[in-house]
Amino acid sequence: MDSIFALLGAGILEALQPLNLTMIIIGCTVGLLVGAMPGLGSVNGVAILLPITFLVPPTAAIIFLAAIYYGAMYGGAISSITLGIPGASTAVATVFDGRPLAQAGKADKALTAAAVASFIGGTISVVLFTLFAPPLASFALKFGPPEEFALMLLAFATFIGLGGDDIPKTIFSILIGLVLATIGLDIISGKPRLIFGDLPGFMHGINFLVLAIGIYGIGEMLWTLESSQGKITVHKVKMSFSTLVGNLKQAKEYIGTTTLGSVLGYFVGTLPAAGATPASLMSYGLAKTFSKDPDSFGKGNVSGVAAPEAANNAASTGSMLPMITLGIPGSPTTAILLGGMIIWGLRPGPLLFTEHPDFVWGLIGSLYIANFATLLINLAFIPLFVKVLTMPFTILAPIIYILCVVGGYAPTQTMHDVWLMFLFGIVGYLLRKLNYPVAPAVLAIVLGPLAERSLRQSLLASQGDVTTFVTRPISGICVLLAVLLISYPLISKYRKRKRAESGTA
Amino acid sequence: MTVRTAELLVAIVLALCSIGLMIKSFELHIGWIEDKGPGSGAWPFWLSFGMLITCIWTIVRWFRGMTPESRNLDLFMTKDTVVVVGVSALAILGLLVGTMYLGIYISLLGFLLFYLKVIGRHTWALTLSLTICIPFFIFCLFEVALTIPLPKAITDEAFYPVYDLIYAQSLTEAVATLRYPIVLVPLLAVLAVLIYWVRYWFKPERRAARKAARNLKRLAKQAGTEEQG
Numbered sequence: 001m002d003s004i005f006a007l008l009g010a011g012i013l014e015a016l017q018p019l020n021l022t023m024i025i026i027g028c029t030v031g032l033l034v035g036a037m038p039g040l041g042s043v044n045g046v047a048i049l050l051p052i053t054f055l056v057p058p059t060a061a062i063i064f065l066a067a068i069y070y071g072a073m074y075g076g077a078i079s080s081i082t083l084g085i086p087g088a089s090t091a092v093a094t095v096f097d098g099r100p101l102a103q104a105g106k107a108d109k110a111l112t113a114a115a116v117a118s119f120i121g122g123t124i125s126v127v128l129f130t131l132f133a134p135p136l137a138s139f140a141l142k143f144g145p146p147e148e149f150a151l152m153l154l155a156f157a158t159f160i161g162l163g164g165d166d167i168p169k170t171i172f173s174i175l176i177g178l179v180l181a182t183i184g185l186d187i188i189s190g191k192p193r194l195i196f197g198d199l200p201g202f203m204h205g206i207n208f209l210v211l212a213i214g215i216y217g218i219g220e221m222l223w224t225l226e227s228s229q230g231k232i233t234v235h236k237v238k239m240s241f242s243t244l245v246g247n248l249k250q251a252k253e254y255i256g257t258t259t260l261g262s263v264l265g266y267f268v269g270t271l272p273a274a275g276a277t278p279a280s281l282m283s284y285g286l287a288k289t290f291s292k293d294p295d296s297f298g299k300g301n302v303s304g305v306a307a308p309e310a311a312n313n314a315a316s317t318g319s320m321l322p323m324i325t326l327g328i329p330g331s332p333t334t335a336i337l338l339g340g341m342i343i344w345g346l347r348p349g350p351l352l353f354t355e356h357p358d359f360v361w362g363l364i365g366s367l368y369i370a371n372f373a374t375l376l377i378n379l380a381f382i383p384l385f386v387k388v389l390t391m392p393f394t395i396l397a398p399i400i401y402i403l404c405v406v407g408g409y410a411p412t413q414t415m416h417d418v419w420l421m422f423l424f425g426i427v428g429y430l431l432r433k434l435n436y437p438v439a440p441a442v443l444a445i446v447l448g449p450l451a452e453r454s455l456r457q458s459l460l461a462s463q464g465d466v467t468t469f470v471t472r473p474i475s476g477i478c479v480l481l482a483v484l485l486i487s488y489p490l491i492s493k494y495r496k497r498k499r500a501e502s503g504t505a
Numbered sequence: 506m507t508v509r510t511a512e513l514l515v516a517i518v519l520a521l522c523s524i525g526l527m528i529k530s531f532e533l534h535i536g537w538i539e540d541k542g543p544g545s546g547a548w549p550f551w552l553s554f555g556m557l558i559t560c561i562w563t564i565v566r567w568f569r570g571m572t573p574e575s576r577n578l579d580l581f582m583t584k585d586t587v588v589v590v591g592v593s594a595l596a597i598l599g600l601l602v603g604t605m606y607l608g609i610y611i612s613l614l615g616f617l618l619f620y621l622k623v624i625g626r627h628t629w630a631l632t633l634s635l636t637i638c639i640p641f642f643i644f645c646l647f648e649v650a651l652t653i654p655l656p657k658a659i660t661d662e663a664f665y666p667v668y669d670l671i672y673a674q675s676l677t678e679a680v681a682t683l684r685y686p687i688v689l690v691p692l693l694a695v696l697a698v699l700i701y702w703v704r705y706w707f708k709p710e711r712r713a714a715r716k717a718a719r720n721l722k723r724l725a726k727q728a729g730t731e732e733q734g
Contacts, residue, residue: 051651054651055650166572168562168566171559172559172560172563175555178548189541191533191545194526226589394620394621394627397593398596399639402617406643409653409656410647422598430515431515434508452548
């Protein structure tokens with residue numbers, strides 16, 4: 001236990017280094033802006049800005065990206081409350097009570113509650129993260145290739161079982177991501193694979209950033225253009241120091257629900273696919289259930305703003321746990337962070353804790369600092385962020401397109417990748433219109449090479465005997481869980497049908 | 506085209522792509538190689554096979570009307586959507602084609618001018634300012650800070666003096682590069698934009714407007730406290 005405190009202390013000191021601290025502050029501010037803009041969430045910000053982080057060393061880079069992730073979770077609330085449009089899908093639940101509060105002229109109250117709740121959620125989850133990460137990582141050190149593969153299977157299974165999207169389309173999305181990851185040189189035999197039209201651009205494979213920027217940059221902007229054709233109105237926010245203090249004192253009203261929501265959010269966040277959006281919805285439901293006055297929810301209850309905000313922040317930290325300790329990202333954003341770490345030459349997984357302790361603990365330390373930084377920046381500059389929301393989309397959109405094009409070019413410096421990115425953007429947009437989930441594909445392209453390698457290594461070690469995945473205890477449990485998760489939607493549908501039949505009979 | 510038609514069409518196209526991928530993987534070794542484990546084509550082959558199955562699954566569900574999309578008779582793309590999304594997509598396409606032949610900087614100027622003026626209908630002052638500053642910023646960020654040369658196509662040679670400036674060993678060398686228009690013009694343009702906005706900010710009528718706004722705020726606050734009192 002002592003060693004954890006020592007390591008954490010060193011990590012916090014690392015995060016307070018001038019460069020890292022600057023990165024935290026810039027990252028939080030960018031995150032707040034990105035989160036506040038309707039249509040853009042943490043995943044878009046991280047995908048579009050990842051190429052720029054090659055400017056700084058890996059630790060500073062991941063701290064910057066984690067700060068964006070963090071800030072975006074706070075920022076989502078700003079547009080949920082002032083515009084009544086969730087700034088990101090993770091802030092959907094915040095609209096339920098945030099909008100009525102803003103309409104009643106209490107936007108400042110809602111915004112303060114959101115910021116304070118986010119802070120509480122962040123703090124609780126970071127503490128949980130610090131406690132859980134090292135034991136989980138040392139446990140995961142025992143994992144061999146079969147366990148790794150079973151774990152990835154489990155990650156994909158959660159998307160199918162808990163993602164809530166159309167099942168065949170989710171599976172399709174996962175599989176195409178995995179196939180795209182196989183393009184290029186085969187890591188084991190060294191042979192070129194799936195080189196379409198013998199284009200040399202395919203030889204180095206498809207960088208995950210090309211898919212991520214295409215889908216989350218170009219595709220998402222097209223989607224936003226389509227969905228935000230209508231005019232939007234911004235609710236006025238009156239804020240001064242004295243009202244702020246008054247609003248802060250109110251925090252005891254919702255401290256209970258936020259604590260509960262934070263713990264819940266953290267654990268939901270650790271599950272791949274579940275993530276921040278369902279966590280915030282569940283937390284909202286829980287707050288309503290335990291409230292003394294459940295009827296006031298949806299009509300402007302401050303707890304209804306605080307609970308989901310605490311949960312989505314906690315979930316964002318939670319989703320970093322499996323990424324750092326197991327190398328399995330818990331959300332599309334962490335999938336991109338994971339891809340980034342691979343580019344920086346770091347192999348996420350249990351070994352990270354022993355091989356690069358300064359990196360891991362620097363990141364954990366930065367979460368503590370980012371939490372404070374975001375709270376302060378958020379409370380101090382709320383009026384400014386609200387002003388940014390009124391920025392015309394026709395200025396924002398071209399800037400983002402340009403960053404996408406240049407960002408897609410930067411990692412490999414070939415136009416081939418930029419064209420591919422454009423293609424993925426358009427196809428992603430069209431598929432999204434037909435309800436094909438895109439997040440699993442991004443997760444799959446990042447995990448693809450790792451999954452294939454662990455599969456082939458396991459099969460090689462077992463002489464082609466597939467039962468190796470079931471007979472080894474840990475991988476056996478993972479496979480069992482995966483099977484249960486995949487069959488869960490089918491079972492629940494069957495039970496629903498049965499209940500309906502017995503109801504009519 | 507209705508959403509219903511699009512759903513079927515897309516599923517069929519994706520199924521064909523899956524078959525294509527299976528054929529492509531089949532060219533490689535998809536079986537077991539002694540001492541080497543599964544061949545390099547095995548993993549993509551079975552994944553593509555899975556894709557094919559999910560597409561067929563979607564098509565079956567379409568016929569049985571099980572997905573909301575297969576029952577949705579709305580237009581897949583309304584006319585407004587086609588215009589809004591199409592114009593943006595074409596603008597990016599233009600940017601990419603331009604980048605291949607004219608280099609990224611010229612294309613950026615054209616793209617920004619088109620997007621800000623034609624689509625956004627912003628004032629000339631704002632349009633020109635952003636059109637000048639964004640490519641300048643991109644250049645500083647990527648070429649100077651990240652040292653990633655962006656594609657310049659036919660304008661490649663014209664940029665040599667700019668690199669002389671970036672990698673200048675001494676101040677005199679740096680100043681000497683100013684004799685090239687490619688160095689001087691962008692710098693002057695950015696300077697002009699800065700001067701324009703600073704002067705705009707300090708224009709007498711704008712200062713008066715800001716002062717009036719402040720007074721109004723103070724009055725409103727006073728009225729508010731009186732009300733409470």
